[in-house]
Amino acid sequence: MEPTKKTVLVVDDDLDYLTQMQMQLEADNFKVITAESQAEAEQLLQDLRPDLAIVDLMMENMDGGFVLCYRIKKKDPTIPVIMVTAVSSETGIEFSNAAEEEKSWLKADALLTKPIRYEQLKREIENLMGA
Amino acid sequence: MKNLKILICDDEFGMRMAVARALADFTIHVPDVEGQVHFDISEAGSGEDALAMLANDPVDILLLDHKLPGISGLDVLADVAEKYKDTLTIMITAYASLETAITATKRGAYDFLAKPFTPDELKAAIRKSAIHLTLQRQARKLAEEKRQVRFQLISVVAHELKAPLGAIEGYLYLLRDKPLGADINAYDKAVARSIERLTGMRKLITDLLDLTRIESGQKKRELAEVDAREIVKTAIDTVQPDADARRIAITLHADAPIKINADPGELEIVCNNLLTNAVKYNKDDGRVDVMLTDTADRLTIEVKDTGIGMKPEDVQRLFGDFVRIKTKETRLIPGSGLGLSILKKISQLYHGDVNVASEYGVGTTFAVMLRKLPLPPVNETEKGTL
Numbered sequence: 053m054e055p056t057k058k059t060v061l062v063v064d065d066d067l068d069y070l071t072q073m074q075m076q077l078e079a080d081n082f083k084v085i086t087a088e089s090q091a092e093a094e095q096l097l098q099d100l101r102p103d104l105a106i107v108d109l110m111m112e113n114m115d116g117g118f119v120l121c122y123r124i125k126k127k128d129p130t131i132p133v134i135m136v137t138a139v140s141s142e143t144g145i146e147f148s149n150a151a152e153e154e155k156s157w158l159k160a161d162a163l164l165t166k167p168i169r170y171e172q173l174k175r176e177i178e179n180l181m182g183a
Numbered sequence: 184m185k186n187l188k189i190l191i192c193d194d195e196f197g198m199r200m201a202v203a204r205a206l207a208d209f210t211i212h213v214p215d216v217e218g219q220v221h222f223d224i225s226e227a228g229s230g231e232d233a234l235a236m237l238a239n240d241p242v243d244i245l246l247l248d249h250k251l252p253g254i255s256g257l258d259v260l261a262d263v264a265e266k267y268k269d270t271l272t273i274m275i276t277a278y279a280s281l282e283t284a285i286t287a288t289k290r291g292a293y294d295f296l297a298k299p300f301t302p303d304e305l306k307a308a309i310r311k312s313a314i315h316l317t318l319q320r321q322a323r324k325l326a327e328e329k330r331q332v333r334f335q336l337i338s339v340v341a342h343e344l345k346a347p348l349g350a351i352e353g354y355l356y357l358l359r360d361k362p363l364g365a366d367i368n369a370y371d372k373a374v375a376r377s378i379e380r381l382t383g384m385r386k387l388i389t390d391l392l393d394l395t396r397i398e399s400g401q402k403k404r405e406l407a408e409v410d411a412r413e414i415v416k417t418a419i420d421t422v423q424p425d426a427d428a429r430r431i432a433i434t435l436h437a438d439a440p441i442k443i444n445a446d447p448g449e450l451e452i453v454c455n456n457l458l459t460n461a462v463k464y465n466k467d468d469g470r471v472d473v474m475l476t477d478t479a480d481r482l483t484i485e486v487k488d489t490g491i492g493m494k495p496e497d498v499q500r501l502f503g504d505f506v507r508i509k510t511k512e513t514r515l516i517p518g519s520g521l522g523l524s525i526l527k528k529i530s531q532l533y534h535g536d537v538n539v540a541s542e543y544g545v546g547t548t549f550a551v552m553l554r555k556l557p558l559p560p561v562n563e564t565e566k567g568t569l
Contacts, residue, residue: 068350068376072357075373079362167349 057083058181061102063093063120064136065111073106076170090116094123101128104181106173107160109137121160132180135160136168186221187313188242192233192259193275194252199226202246205302211310213317220313230254234262241267244312246296249276249283257290264291271312275300339505343387343520347380383517390521393452394504397528404446404532406558411441411450411482415473418454422462429467433458437475443482444558449529456522457486457549463516464547465490480555481535487548493541501539502527526551 060082062073067088074084085100087093090111105124109117121133162176191202203224210219225242227233230251237245245263249256260272271293276283284295293315294308354373363369412435419433426433443450461471469489476483491512493501500506505520507513526549527537533553541547 066346066350068353068380071372071376072350072353075357075370076362079364 057081058103059083059085059100060177061085061087061093061096061100061105063087063090063105063111063117064108065089066108069108080174090120093120097124097127102131104132104134104177106134106136109135132162133160134162134164134173134176134180136164136166138166186223187244187316188223188225188240189244189246189309190225190227190233190236190242191246192227192230192251192256193246193248194228194250195248196228198248198275199228201302202305205305206309209306209309211313213314216317216321220317222309222313230256230259233259237263237267237270242270243316244309245270245272247272247274247292249274249287257286260287260292261290271316273308273312336504340387340391343505344384347384350380351377379517383519386517387519387521390519390525394521394525394528397449397525397532404449406444406446406556408442408558409445409447409450411443411445411477411484412437412475413440414447414450415454415475415484418451418458419473421455422458425459426462426471429462429465429469431462431465431467431469431471433462433471433473435473435475437473439477441475441477441482443553443555445533445553449532453526453529453551453553454484456526457484457551460522460549461486461488461490461547463518464488464513469546481552482555483550483552485548485550487546489546492543492545492547494543498539498541502537 060077062070062077062084063086064070064073065088070086070088074086077084085096085102087096093107105121107117107120107124111117117135117137121135124131124133161180164173164176189206191199193199193202203226206222206224210221212219225236227236231253233245233247234254247256247259247263251259256274256276260274263270263272272291273294273296274283274287274292275296275298276287277298287295293312296305296308354370354377357363357373358370361370415435415437419435423433458471458473465471465488471489472485472487474483474485474487476485502523504524506523507518507520523537530537530551530553533556535552535554538550538552539547540550
């Protein structure tokens, strides 16, 4: 029998990014659940405890990703969250979770900047899941 | 409108006094500019003083005596013309000779006052300069605003093209690396989405070309008497397959042909836009009613759908370039965000307008009004030019 697949929740308002992410992750034997908005993700989270979440920072409400990360951590602080952002390439604003101060309010375990290479994302996932 | 600054440079104290007094309460009204223009006067007794004062605080108008004790008026003029492009110089001269006039004009003087002059002559010269200055600055400001709008448009277009390119690129990498194995069917969605995004890009580029052609006026408009009803019928035929697929019924309410002087291409763009929107944003099993109202001086094309409708705050934003109302209902409906701005611009070519009435969840009615304009006379000299 196949071992139980790990579940990854991917939240992004870009349908193509979601589709591509899903294909890549499924190829790596993850069970993938997608949501296109903060609201949809919160709905799913009522009955779902993913093994990891990948959340885009800026969705239809500018801070949707922040709020969602906070809610996921509040629900279960052991769920690793990777925050993904195109903020730098869209606005030129640089930020990271390297500084202690930013870590304290950025409720994510890793922060990746779009465009993301899948290999890079996979490394982060393996790191965080201890696989 | 802020005050204009005048510097009077003359070695005769009496002359400076007279000019300052004549202009003290003088105001003018510049066409197309709100409010009155007042003047702040300062004085210099020599060319050297004038240049020193200008270096500190450049003025709008310089009244410059030709014959000065030190550095000559013509030399001051040359210096001012080179350094202060925004300053207009009016030369004051006792020798109103043609020769002085030519030299001064060559060196950049805007106007002349021949001594002795009356206060009215002085005021007339100042008025002329002030109007010139104000209109010139206004034109410059408009040109700058236009430049900004163009930059903004370019940056939005670049962004709108970059997003689908990124998506397609991602799908192509998937097809190259085949993480889901060699079976091509596993990548159906990647191919289907790529085609959708490419179609969107093509539509965006076509709309952009339409828009720039209309805005630049480069497209030669071919106005002729056309039957608007026929053009509407063709537009209905074009969207019919999409409508049928979702069981949307389109009905045209027009009993007779409608003659209007129009560019058939423009009218087609208007009708296609209206009908495409009415189908795209409709609900399955919905209706589209097209009403044509023909009066002596105008044609109104009204397209009413039973679609998803819009909230009042969204209706307000609707006609801007690249505005797409993003809601959960419109999320998957493709569009360039340019259709309605094109519609609005075309209607303006006919001194008409576009009205929209919408109720969220119930439907939207767009009404495009076009005025019936006489055909322009055929101009022989314009033939063969763009």
